[in-house]
Amino acid sequence: MALVNLEANDVDHAEVISIIADENRIPDKDEVGEAFQPKLYHATVAALWKIIPTQSPPIRIRIGQLVSCTAGVLTLLLALRFFMSEIRVSAKVRFLSFSLLALNPKLIGINAQVTNDSFVILFASLALYFGYRFFFNHLVKDFCSMTIATILASLSKGNGLVDFIAILAVFTVAFFQGWNGYPLTIRKTVLYASIFLVSFFCSCTEIWLLLGTLPQVWFAFRNQFSPGAFPARVRKDFFRLPRSDIHYGFTPNIPSFRYA
Numbered sequence: 691m692a693l694v695n696l697e698a699n700d701v702d703h704a705e706v707i708s709i710i711a712d713e714n715r716i717p718d719k720d721e722v723g724e725a726f727q728p729k730l731y732h733a734t735v736a737a738l739w740k741i742i743p744t745q746s747p748p749i750r751i752r753i754g755q756l757v758s759c760t761a762g763v764l765t766l767l768l769a770l771r772f773f774m775s776e777i778r779v780s781a782k783v784r785f786l787s788f789s790l791l792a793l794n795p796k797l798i799g800i801n802a803q804v805t806n807d808s809f810v811i812l813f814a815s816l817a818l819y820f821g822y823r824f825f826f827n828h829l830v831k832d833f834c835s836m837t838i839a840t841i842l843a844s845l846s847k848g849n850g851l852v853d854f855i856a857i858l859a860v861f862t863v864a865f866f867q868g869w870n871g872y873p874l875t876i877r878k879t880v881l882y883a884s885i886f887l888v889s890f891f892c893s894c895t896e897i898w899l900l901l902g903t904l905p906q907v908w909f910a911f912r913n914q915f916s917p918g919a920f921p922a923r924v925r926k927d928f929f930r931l932p933r934s935d936i937h938y939g940f941t942p943n944i945p946s947f948r949y950a
Contacts, residue, residue, distance in 0.1 A: 700724065703732065703804050707754065711736035724806075730845040731757070731806035754804035761808035762801025765815055766792055772819055806847045813843035817853045825860060828874050837886050841893045854890060861886070 702723030709717045710732055719726040735754045742753065769791055773784045791797070800807045816839035824832035840857060843850030861883040864874050874882075 700803065700805050703806065704751065704754065706732045707735045707739065707750075707804070711739040727806060727847055728845045728850075730842065731809040731847075734809075735804070751804060755802055758801050758803060758805060758808035761812040762797065765801075765808070765812045768812075768815055768819060776819075776822065810843050810847035810850050813839050813846055814850055814853045817843055817857070821857055821860065825864065825874070828878075833882055833886075837889050840886075841890055844890070844894050857886065858883070 700723075702725075705722045706717055706725055706727075706729065709715065709721070710729070716729065717725040735757050738753050738757065739750055742749075744750065766788075770788055773779075773788050777784075779787075797811075800811070817836055820832045820836035820839060823829070824836050836857065840850070840853050843853050861879060865876060865879045865883070867874075
């Protein structure tokens with residue numbers, strides 16, 4: 691789909707990429723529709739547009755779509771690794787779980803569009819995967835991977851902040867569990883949480899711009915989960931009878947039903 695789709699794309703994302711690639715600047719947060727979002731995906735695609743010297747809109751669109759497609763493939767490989775090595779379930783459950791994820795039509799469509807959704811899904815999944823491993827085995831390499839993935843998720847889209855908040859919540863639980871013999875001691879929990887916080891806020895310099903447009907980010911995040919309008923197939927109207935059909939000195943309003 692990433693090679694044939696030329697219509698189902700968000701024009702605002704393409705405009706942000708075009709400004710970065712052609713004008714060598716970061717657009718103002720109110721300049722175009724998606725300019726308020728963090729721009730890791732946009733900068734990545736813009737760099738590829740510069741490397742591949744072409745001004746053809748279809749080719750540029752396909753480059754952006756292939757970047758999203760690559761992120762989607764990596765997400766599926768990560769999910770496959772998780773199902774195969776991190777959880778103990780039957781082969782049938784693994785097959786069904788991975789199939790439901792890989793054949794999800796919305797996920798397939800997202801990974802074939804010029805949008806930053808594929809990036810935030812990949813890095814948020816990596817953050818959760820390495821977070822799961824870190825809080826289970828407490829290895830430094832898993833902590834570093836979790837921290838880097840969380841930073842990249844937040845630099846990809848505002849929704850990446852959800853991972854940051856979730857990991858902080860787990861650190862809070864681990865802190866109180868430390869009093870009950872939890873393998874990760876209170877001192878280590880505080881140390882890891884402090885490094886996580888400092889690394890996040892020192893690396894995400896663009897996060898302050900994001901916080902300045904938090905109402906817009908929340909509006910976009912909320913609309914993703916808002917139920918759609920119920921399809922109105924039949925509409926009730928009223929019409930007035932002709933003068934010849936007037937009875938008892940008034941003209942009644944007769945309801946009628948027709949397709950919308």
